[in-house]
Amino acid sequence: MTELNPLAAGIVNSPEKLAGFKVIATLLACGILYFWRHRRQIQQATWWMCLVCVLLTFRWVVVDSLVQ
Structure with a gap:
């Protein structure tokens, strides 16, 4: 690739x-x-990005299991 x-x-x-x-x-x-941890918007964005990272991790686990 x-x-x-x-x-x-x-x-x-x-x-x-x-x-x-x-x-x-x-x-x-x-x-x-x-x-910037004291700003509420940054705290919310951090939690949303944490959720996105967890979902991407699950997605890659599924893709990896299908490839092998």
Whole structure:
């Protein structure tokens, strides 16, 4: 499978770069949420995104079980 996104194509084949990108993206997102944690809209958005992540996890478990 070929990655069409030119930015992602440079890191998708390197486990170290991919792991680094994920760590940096996660830390940045957590920092933003921590900095703005007192705003009600941010708290609601965080819970909604948590729900989306859980649903995506279930979806990938189903897809993975169908592929294997």
